[in-house]
Amino acid sequence: xxxxxxxxxxxxxxxxxxxxxxxxxxxxxxxxxxxxxxxxxxxxxxxxxxxxxxxxxxxxxxxxxxxxxxxxxxxxxxxxxxxxxxxxxxxxxxxxxxxxxxxxxxxxxxxxxxxxxxxxxxxxxxxxxxxxxxxxxxxxxxxxxxxxxxxxxxxxxxxxxxxxxxxxxxxxxxxxxxxxxxxxxxxxxxxxxxxxxxxxxxxxxxxxxxxxxxxxxxxxxxxxxxxxxxxxxxxxxxxxxxxxxxxxxxxxxxxxxxxxxxxxxxxxxxxxxxxxxxxxxxxxxxxxxxxxxxxxxxxxxxxxxxxxxxxxxxxxxxxxxxx
Numbered sequence: 001x002x003x004x005x006x007x008x009x010x011x012x013x014x015x016x017x018x019x020x021x022x023x024x025x026x027x028x029x030x031x032x033x034x035x036x037x038x039x040x041x042x043x044x045x046x047x048x049x050x051x052x053x054x055x056x057x058x059x060x061x062x063x064x065x066x067x068x069x070x071x072x073x074x075x076x077x078x079x080x081x082x083x084x085x086x087x088x089x090x091x092x093x094x095x096x097x098x099x100x101x102x103x104x105x106x107x108x109x110x111x112x113x114x115x116x117x118x119x120x121x122x123x124x125x126x127x128x129x130x131x132x133x134x135x136x137x138x139x140x141x142x143x144x145x146x147x148x149x150x151x152x153x154x155x156x157x158x159x160x161x162x163x164x165x166x167x168x169x170x171x172x173x174x175x176x177x178x179x180x181x182x183x184x185x186x187x188x189x190x191x192x193x194x195x196x197x198x199x200x201x202x203x204x205x206x207x208x209x210x211x212x213x214x215x216x217x218x219x220x221x222x223x224x225x226x227x228x229x230x231x232x233x234x235x236x237x238x239x240x241x242x243x244x245x246x247x248x249x250x251x252x253x254x255x256x257x258x259x260x261x262x263x264x265x266x267x268x269x270x271x272x273x274x275x276x277x278x279x280x281x282x283x284x285x286x287x288x289x290x291x292x293x294x295x296x297x298x299x300x301x302x303x304x305x306x307x308x309x310x311x312x313x314x315x316x317x318x319x320x321x322x323x
Contacts, residue, residue, distance in 0.1 A: 009060045013158065015166055018045065019052040021062070029067065037065055084121045087111065088129045097298045101160035102153060103130065103138045104286075106300040109149040109278065113140065123152070130154075141165045145244070149303035150177070150283025167288050168241065174287040176323050177236040177246055178224075178302075180280035180309055181255040182267055184232040189222040192249040196242050206262065207244045209252050217242040219249045224320050227313040231258060231270070235320060246281060257281050258309070273312065278305040287323040297323045 013021060022034050022043075031052070037043045038052060042065035045054060056062075090108060097104040105123075107113070112122040127137045138154035139161035155161025167173050195214030199206040208214075218239040226232040232255065236246050247263045250256055256264025258273075258280040270276045285299035299322055302310065310317070 003066055005064050006061050007064060009056045009058050009062065013056055013162070014058050015055050015162055017052065018043075018050055018054040018056060018062075021056055026064075026067070083126045083129050087121055087123075088126045091123065091126055091130060096151065096300055097296070098132065099156075100134075101156055102164070102296065103132075103156055104298040105130075105152050105154070107144050107149055107152040107283070109147050109303055109305070112146040113143045113152070127154070142168050142241070144283055145247075145279075145281075147279040148281050148283060149300070149306075151286050151298050151300045152283070153286060153288070153298070163291065164288065171239060171241075172289050174323055175238055175241075175283070176285045176299075177238070178282045178284045178306070178320070179234045179236055179246065179250060180258045180306070180313075180315075181232050181234055181250050182230075182258060182264065182270075183255050184226045184229045185221070185223060185234075185253050185255050190220075192219045192221060192253060193217070194249060194252050196245060196248050198243075205243055207242070207248050209248060215242055216240060217245045217249065219246060221249075221253075225313075225315050227315075231313060233310075233313075233315050233320075273309070275305045275308055280306060280309060282306050285323045299323070 007025070009021070013024075016024075019031060019034055022029055034043070035052060038050065041049050042063075044050065044063040045056070046060050047063075091105055094106040094108065095103065096106050107123065112119045114124045115122045124140060127140075130138055134156045136157055138156050139158065141153055141155050141161050141164040144150065144152055153164060155164045194209045194217060195211050196207045196217045197210035197214035199208045220237040220239065222235040224233045224235050234250070234255070236250075238245055244263070247257055247260050251260070251263040256268040258268060258270065259276060259278045260268045260281070282303060283300065285297060287295050287297040289295050302317070
């Protein structure tokens with residue numbers, strides 16, 4: 001058991017959250033364990049109490065309480081085993097863009113971004129094999145749902161990851177999603193402004209519209225095409241980044257995403273459509289500002305199941321606007 005010690009926040013750790021700082025330095029420490037330490041005042045920043053979402057400034061001193069030595073420099077949960085070789089090959093073949101700071105991959109549907117209860121194969125567990133010529137492993141700066149395919153950006157250094165994270169947090173990025181939904185919205189385009197909140201306990205990611213207690217959530221939408229009002233193809237541009245925001249918002253306008261039984265129930269499925277059980281939500285593209293030049297825009301090709309559904313209903317990609 002190590003004793004109490006103090007660490008200074010380095011320059012490349014500017015503006016990261018306190019819980020993410022602990023995840024970086026003590027990967028085996030769970031979020032629940034950290035929250036308990038914070039509640040008891042065992043973890044402090046410059047001598048004062050802090051919350052998990054506290055943003056750090058270079059030079060600040062963090063009090064680290066006694067904890068098992070195994071927590072230090074321990075592999076993250078899910079990374080104790082060798083990376084899944086098939087997933088590594090798949091991710092290496094999915095690279096959409098790469099420079100000194102940014103790596104963009106086309107995340108496959110059905111693969112989780114990070115580990116968790118019962119999840120042993122995930123993208124975070126394969127990132128040691130995605131360094132290419134860089135010294136450090138790439139860092140996750142945002143997430144996609146397990147069943148959502150499309151553009152996933154990673155920072156190739158701590159500094160780059162901090163800049164990308166800041167852009168996402170301050171809503172400086174433009175995100176474009178395509179979705180095939182059941183039915184057709186009453187209006188061809190508009191903005192959905194409906195606050196969302198968690199429905200269940202801390203381990204339940206199910207969300208719902210909660211105008212009084214929820215967090216602000218805004219999505220711009222446009223109907224690109226429809227097939228006899230049976231299904232529609234939507235252009236979705238979230239202005240905020242809440243958990244399951246697009247899925248909740250589509251259900252809220254009575255147009256649940258095809259295959260999304262979690263939020264659409266039985267109405268989210270079509271019995272006569274091949275592959276209808278797959279979630280038809282796709283992260284088509286991201287545009288993000290760059291300090292050294294013009295914005296970076298990255299797009300991904302349609303995933304196989306979405307492509308089959310587009311073909312089935314006669315949807316043409318050329319009908320849509322990109323970023």
